[in-house]
Amino acid sequence: MKLIKGKENKEVLIEREPIDVETFKRMIRQMGLKVTKQRVHILEAMSEGRAHITVQELYEKLQKTHPEIGFATIYRFLKNMTDHNLVTEVRMGGFPARYELTPNQHHDHLNCTNCGKIVEFENESIEELQESVARKFNFKLTGHVLELYGLCQDCQQE
Amino acid sequence: MKLIKGKENKEVLIEREPIDVETFKRMIRQMGLKVTKQRVHILEAMSEGRAHITVQELYEKLQKTHPEIGFATIYRFLKNMTDHNLVTEVRMGGFPARYELTPNQHHDHLNCTNCGKIVEFENESIEELQESVARKFNFKLTGHVLELYGLCQDCQQE
DNA sequence: ATAGTATTGATAATCATTTTCATTAATGGT
DNA sequence: ACCATTAATGAAAATGATTATCAATACTAT
Ligand SMILES: [Mn+2]
Ligand SMILES: [Mn+2]
Ligand SMILES: [Zn+2]
Ligand SMILES: [Zn+2]
Numbered sequence: 001m002k003l004i005k006g007k008e009n010k011e012v013l014i015e016r017e018p019i020d021v022e023t024f025k026r027m028i029r030q031m032g033l034k035v036t037k038q039r040v041h042i043l044e045a046m047s048e049g050r051a052h053i054t055v056q057e058l059y060e061k062l063q064k065t066h067p068e069i070g071f072a073t074i075y076r077f078l079k080n081m082t083d084h085n086l087v088t089e090v091r092m093g094g095f096p097a098r099y100e101l102t103p104n105q106h107h108d109h110l111n112c113t114n115c116g117k118i119v120e121f122e123n124e125s126i127e128e129l130q131e132s133v134a135r136k137f138n139f140k141l142t143g144h145v146l147e148l149y150g151l152c153q154d155c156q157q158e
Numbered sequence: 159m160k161l162i163k164g165k166e167n168k169e170v171l172i173e174r175e176p177i178d179v180e181t182f183k184r185m186i187r188q189m190g191l192k193v194t195k196q197r198v199h200i201l202e203a204m205s206e207g208r209a210h211i212t213v214q215e216l217y218e219k220l221q222k223t224h225p226e227i228g229f230a231t232i233y234r235f236l237k238n239m240t241d242h243n244l245v246t247e248v249r250m251g252g253f254p255a256r257y258e259l260t261p262n263q264h265h266d267h268l269n270c271t272n273c274g275k276i277v278e279f280e281n282e283s284i285e286e287l288q289e290s291v292a293r294k295f296n297f298k299l300t301g302h303v304l305e306l307y308g309l310c311q312d313c314q315q316e
Numbered sequence: 317a318t319a320g321t322a323t324t325g326a327t328a329a330t331c332a333t334t335t336t337c338a339t340t341a342a343t344g345g346t
Numbered sequence: 347a348c349c350a351t352t353a354a355t356g357a358a359a360a361t362g363a364t365t366a367t368c369a370a371t372a373c374t375a376t
Contacts (some may be wrong), residue, residue, distance in 0.1 A: 012295070021244050034322060034373050055363085070325040075364065093249065093303075094333085096363065110297055119295050131307055133284075137170070137277050138311040139268055147303045148288055153296040192353060217317080222319050228356040233333065252364085254332060317376105328362070335360065342353075 001105065001122050011051055012119040016103050019047050031084045038073050041066050043101075051116055052090055052098040052109075092147060108146040114155035159280050169209055170277040174261050177205050189242045196231050199224050199260075210248055210256040210267075212274050218234065250305060266304040272313035 002015040024043040025035045033039070045061050047055065053061075055074055062069045078099050081087035090098045092111055106127075110119040126146065134141040160173040182201040183193045183290040191197070203212065203219050211219075213232055220227045236257050239245035248256045264285075268277040275316055284304065 015271050031355090036323065036373070038324075050210075068325085070324055071283070072327090072365085073323080076323085091249065093170055094255070110292060110295055112297070113300065119297070121291050121295070123287055123291055126284055126291075127189065129281055129284050129287070133281055134268060134306060134308055137279070139270070139277070139306070139308040140314055141272065141306060141308040143307040145303060145305045145307075146288075148292060148297070148299060149301040149303075150292055150297040150299040155299050194342070194354065196355075226356085230356060230358095231354080234354085237334095269318080319376085320374095322371105322373075323364065324369105326369100327367085330364080332363090332367085333361080338355105338357100340353105340355070343351085344349105345351105346347100346349080 003120075006051055006118075012117075014103055014105050014107050014120045016051075016101070019043075019101070027086055028147070031080060031082065031086070036069045038066070038069050039077055041069060042074060042077055046087075046099070046101050051100045053100070054096045054098055056096065058099075082150055090147075091145070092149075098102065108148070110148040110150065112152040112155055113149050114151055114158075117152045117155075119152075161278070164209055164276075168273070168275045170275075172261055172263050172265050172278045174209075174259070177201075177259070185244055188206070189238055189244070189288065191238065194226070196227050197235055199227060200232060200235055204245075204257070204259050208293055209258045212254045212256055214254065216257075223288070235310075241250070249303070250307075268306040268308065270313055271307050272309055272311040275310045275313075277310075 004009070004013050004015050006013050021040060021044070024040050024047075027043070028035050028039050040057070041062060043060055050057070050063065055071070055078065058074055059069075059071055062074070078087055078089075082089050082099070086102055087099050088102045090100065090109060092098070105122060106114075107120040107122045110121055110128075111117070130144055132139060161170050162173050163169070167183050179198060179202070181226050182198050182205075184195050185201070186193050199220060200216070203216055207219065207299070208215070213229070213236065216232055217227075217229055220232070234249075236245055240247050240257070244260055246260045248258065248267060250267075263280060265278040265280045266284075268279055269275070288302055289299060
């Protein structure tokens with residue numbers, strides 16, 4: 001598992017492979033949807049800059065270059081993508097949801113409650129223990145949310 | 159860790175000690191708040207019946223016996239309690255928050271996405287691994303959310 | 317290029333939660 | 347027990363995020 005610094009220095013991300021426009025279009029068609037410029041622009045915006053982004057942030061970012069894209073389109077498309085598992089919704093407490101292009105490698109998040117820094121991590125032992133808990137109660141596990149909260153090194157020093 | 163069936167048969171709970179009205183009043187005073195009948199009634203309602211309850215459910219339950227209690231009072235008091243760690247807020251996806259009187263023993267939840275059943279569990283190994291993840295990234299851990307989702311035995315058979 | 321259908325975006329609606337504010341109630345001192 | 351002080355309450359309005367509506371527009375297969 002290789003870790004890289006996010007572009008906003010507020011994220012430590014599991015390495016992602018860059019995605020080109022043709023792949024984006026293929027993804028849209030795979031969902032049985034039409035390829036529109038809005039959808040491509042949304043995917044482009046999500047693949048650049050902060051990996052975990054809110055709808056508001058995405059909207060403001062798109063405004064600059066494509067002011068014709070509306071909120072409804074962003075919400076609708078993100079829901080489509082989430083349903084098809086191409087986007088992962090991350091919820092921290094009662095805050096607005098953040099979305100990220102689903103990476104190949106599953107991971108969970110470590111969040112700094114002071115500065116908003118997000119660190120992605122993967123821990124196979126935790127995953128296995130979750131399975132064993134589900135087994136113990138005769139559940140068939142379909143998903144989980146594991147979010148760790150704390151203070152990053154920088155914020156501890158304040 | 160002893161497990162008991164919840165009163166609605168939709169919960170498997172870690173054993174809780176019953177709490178009497180005097181204790182409730184002490185809890186309220188400890189928070190630096192005045193003891194009002196509304197607050198005592200809210201605590202009583204939370205200690206009976208379903209352990210994980212939404213504000214809406216709590217309101218409807220209280221309506222029957224104390225129709226004078228308003229939504230705002232419930233929201234306000236639950237926030238007080240949550241801030242003082244006497245109540246724990248549980249968020250599942252985008253659904254309304256559920257609240258439970260904080261039990262002595264920390265635990266996480268296993269949720270059936272079909273019928274809403276909630277199973278409480280405690281896993282020391284997972285807790286330790288979470289600490290080790292935080293250490294690895296130089297975070298000071300202050301909390302976490304671990305929610306497992308799946309199908310309970312009954313719902314698998316449908 | 318056209319027809320047929322999906323998509324879009326402005327706006328209204330919804331849902332959970334918070335705030336406001338005039339009225340009421342709890343508490344500590346008499 | 348009686349006040350005076352100040353916090354608490356509840357009805358209603360406000361907010362914030364998300365979803366639904368619908369007439370206008372843009373894809374796409376022919
Ligand atoms: Mn992530
Ligand atoms: Mn619980
Ligand atoms: Zn920080
Ligand atoms: Zn079930």
